[in-house]
Amino acid sequence: MADVAREAGVSRATVSRVLSGSVDVAPERRDRVLAAIQELGYVPSSGAQQLAAGRTRSIGLLIRDSRNPTYGLLHAEVQRWAEEAGLEIITAMPTHHRGAPQEMAALRRLLGMRVGGLLVATGVVRTSDIKQFTSVLPVVSVGRPENDPEVYGVSYDEVDNATQLARAVYEHGHRRVAVMSTSTENSLAENLRGDTSAAVLRELGCEVTKIDTRRFAPLSEITATMIDLVRAGKVSAVMFSNDLWMLDFVTHARRIGIRVPRDVSVIGCDGVLHGLPYMDLASLRLPVEVVARRSIDVISQLMETPGSMEIVHETYGGELQLADSLGHV
Amino acid sequence: MADVAREAGVSRATVSRVLSGSVDVAPERRDRVLAAIQELGYVPSSGAQQLAAGRTRSIGLLIRDSRNPTYGLLHAEVQRWAEEAGLEIITAMPTHHRGAPQEMAALRRLLGMRVGGLLVATGVVRTSDIKQFTSVLPVVSVGRPENDPEVYGVSYDEVDNATQLARAVYEHGHRRVAVMSTSTENSLAENLRGDTSAAVLRELGCEVTKIDTRRFAPLSEITATMIDLVRAGKVSAVMFSNDLWMLDFVTHARRIGIRVPRDVSVIGCDGVLHGLPYMDLASLRLPVEVVARRSIDVISQLMETPGSMEIVHETYGGELQLADSLGHV
DNA sequence: CTGAAAGCGCTAACAT
DNA sequence: ATGTTAGCGCTTTCAG
Numbered sequence: 001m002a003d004v005a006r007e008a009g010v011s012r013a014t015v016s017r018v019l020s021g022s023v024d025v026a027p028e029r030r031d032r033v034l035a036a037i038q039e040l041g042y043v044p045s046s047g048a049q050q051l052a053a054g055r056t057r058s059i060g061l062l063i064r065d066s067r068n069p070t071y072g073l074l075h076a077e078v079q080r081w082a083e084e085a086g087l088e089i090i091t092a093m094p095t096h097h098r099g100a101p102q103e104m105a106a107l108r109r110l111l112g113m114r115v116g117g118l119l120v121a122t123g124v125v126r127t128s129d130i131k132q133f134t135s136v137l138p139v140v141s142v143g144r145p146e147n148d149p150e151v152y153g154v155s156y157d158e159v160d161n162a163t164q165l166a167r168a169v170y171e172h173g174h175r176r177v178a179v180m181s182t183s184t185e186n187s188l189a190e191n192l193r194g195d196t197s198a199a200v201l202r203e204l205g206c207e208v209t210k211i212d213t214r215r216f217a218p219l220s221e222i223t224a225t226m227i228d229l230v231r232a233g234k235v236s237a238v239m240f241s242n243d244l245w246m247l248d249f250v251t252h253a254r255r256i257g258i259r260v261p262r263d264v265s266v267i268g269c270d271g272v273l274h275g276l277p278y279m280d281l282a283s284l285r286l287p288v289e290v291v292a293r294r295s296i297d298v299i300s301q302l303m304e305t306p307g308s309m310e311i312v313h314e315t316y317g318g319e320l321q322l323a324d325s326l327g328h329v
Numbered sequence: 330m331a332d333v334a335r336e337a338g339v340s341r342a343t344v345s346r347v348l349s350g351s352v353d354v355a356p357e358r359r360d361r362v363l364a365a366i367q368e369l370g371y372v373p374s375s376g377a378q379q380l381a382a383g384r385t386r387s388i389g390l391l392i393r394d395s396r397n398p399t400y401g402l403l404h405a406e407v408q409r410w411a412e413e414a415g416l417e418i419i420t421a422m423p424t425h426h427r428g429a430p431q432e433m434a435a436l437r438r439l440l441g442m443r444v445g446g447l448l449v450a451t452g453v454v455r456t457s458d459i460k461q462f463t464s465v466l467p468v469v470s471v472g473r474p475e476n477d478p479e480v481y482g483v484s485y486d487e488v489d490n491a492t493q494l495a496r497a498v499y500e501h502g503h504r505r506v507a508v509m510s511t512s513t514e515n516s517l518a519e520n521l522r523g524d525t526s527a528a529v530l531r532e533l534g535c536e537v538t539k540i541d542t543r544r545f546a547p548l549s550e551i552t553a554t555m556i557d558l559v560r561a562g563k564v565s566a567v568m569f570s571n572d573l574w575m576l577d578f579v580t581h582a583r584r585i586g587i588r589v590p591r592d593v594s595v596i597g598c599d600g601v602l603h604g605l606p607y608m609d610l611a612s613l614r615l616p617v618e619v620v621a622r623r624s625i626d627v628i629s630q631l632m633e634t635p636g637s638m639e640i641v642h643e644t645y646g647g648e649l650q651l652a653d654s655l656g657h658v
Numbered sequence: 659c660t661g662a663a664a665g666c667g668c669t670a671a672c673a674t
Numbered sequence: 675a676t677g678t679t680a681g682c683g684c685t686t687t688c689a690g
Contacts, residue, residue, distance in 0.1 A: 274603075
């Protein structure tokens with residue numbers, strides 16, 4: 001910065017002023033500064049800026065790894081709306097199977113960067129663990145069940161989703177159903193989804209076989225379990241807590257001669273996977289875009305004027321996407 | 330930090346020492362410091378650390394938005410290997426359709442954070458634009474064609490890929506083929522892919538209809554063009570420069586009664602989309618994992634000891650994934 | 659092994 | 675409108 005100042009024949013303060021644009025600078029000097037910046041290829045150190053100013057316009061995003069397209073989409077959408085709102089996103093993406101401690105470490109990194117707000121979009125870390133930060137900066141749970149009175153939440157209405165899904169299965173005539181429920185150590189949302197679907201089906205009088213996954217269980221394990229159930233003739237439909245499980249199942253099932261929906265019906269959840277309609281697989285499309293957008297709305301307002309908003313727990317329901325895989329009524 | 334020092338009854342320097350772990354500190358004092366850190370929930374400011382130390386262990390990643398699962402996967406893999414190597418990734422994800430200037434702005438942000446290296450994994454920004462940074466820090470092009478003698482490159486062997494794809498089409502008996510080539514403003518890699526495939530097919534004696542996309546053309550436009558070609562009976566096969574285009578095409582085609590591969594054969598590229606085998610769609614699987622890993626290898630070595638490695642342009646070929654969509658030989 | 663002190667690159671009063 | 679100056683929170687000599 002000193003170089004730029006010297007080159008332009010002004011003080012460092014003036015350089016800072018044209019950089020921030022907050023204060024008026026004589027046009028002629030401004031141009032000289034701009035030229036010097038260009039010439040020297042100067043890029044201000046955001047660390048130093050943050051340090052001196054004591055604040056940041058950037059917001060930390062803790063998000064699950066984007067191998068799962070739903071998170072890829074969420075990430076892209078959050079990014080997009082943040083940009084729109086003039087906010088910078090700093091992403092921390094812990095490798096999924098490493099679990100909660102790893103996620104806390106990533107959070108700590110974000111705090112180290114002195115972000116002005118936190119968006120938590122992983123399924124694993126507990127709210128009780130992130131509550132300690134709420135006194136320092138606004139924290140918003142994104143796309144994960146949230147009901148802590150100190151943490152904002154913008155997420156999917158998993159109860160509504162699960163109910164829609166269960167009803168659809170029931171209405172397609174299924175009475176003996178396998179329902180998978182992801183481990184809470186894997187995904188809070190998917191766990192809630194599975195539990196709720198199972199409960200709804202039972203209430204409707206169905207015979208439900210609930211499959212709880214182990215911590216970070218591999219796809220193949222669930223698929224094998226489900227295939228056994230189908231072979232044993234125990235169920236006529238299987239509900240998966242996300243589309244990837246469903247896809248793995250149908251792929252393997254077909255390979256060994258189990259046909260969908262002739263031999264077994266399936267339905268998943270997320271609805272983000274490309275080609276779902278082409279594959280005739282039923283699912284429920286999560287309102288990812290809306291959730292991303294509202295998250296940015298909430299956190300940007302919170303960063304603007306902290307405490308300007310009561311704690312909210314917004315939830316948005318998804319849209320059922322029926323397809324042949326559910327069999328015929 | 331001062332609070333921690335006071336709480337532990339040591340100087341700030343000592344706190345810094347236990348934080349870095351670089352210098353020996355008397356065990357008893359170390360424990361007191363650690364306890365104080367815990368108690369006060371202290372998280373060091375990475376900005377200040379960087380400022381004082383003058384360096385960073387973090388590397389900047391410029392990557393295309395993860396709506397496209399291939400980039401989602403690349404992102405996750407880069408993240409994973411970086412973690413393994415003890416490096417932090419700072420991600421900048423410009424919204425895709427905003428183009429090169431936007432990407433440069435994102436790059437500048439990364440430089441502002443004083444990252445120690447740059448991984449460029451977007452299809453749009455030109456090498457000539459990023460060359461200016463090579464004198465300041467190591468820059469590696471990831472998953473995009475690179476041949477500039479000053480910039481490292483770890484990418485896909487698009488010529489080999491395109492050749493494999495074209496050969497497969499030819500060997501399945503197709504002689505009149507439509508080949509799409511993405512605009513260079515959209516993706517350098519896909520452009521090269523398309524051009525090469527077309528050239529190879531022509532060399533083999535095929536009648537090639539090349540479709541060059543406009544800048545950021547919507548999916549629907551390409552699909553419509555291809556459908557017209559098929560309806561007019563002009564081609565028996567269509568090559569898409571990535572799987573998403575292919576998927577959009579087959580979905581719409583089926584809707585209007587065009588059957589794949591009965592009426593037209595198709596092949597895509599990337600091979601990352603979930604469910605490709607289930608959909609019986611032919612493609613070519615890019616070695617995303619390898620490219621991600623090698624990129625981290627290269628940049629970590631470069632950051633360790635700058636200039637310790639000659640400029641390399643590694644390329645890795647993909648693996649053809651045949652399927653019914655290509656018709657029968 | 660530990661503390662004191664000098665910055666790192668920047669911003670924000672405070673003068674002028 | 676512009677320059678001067680005092681830090682921001684940390685690391686790193688340099689003494690001891």
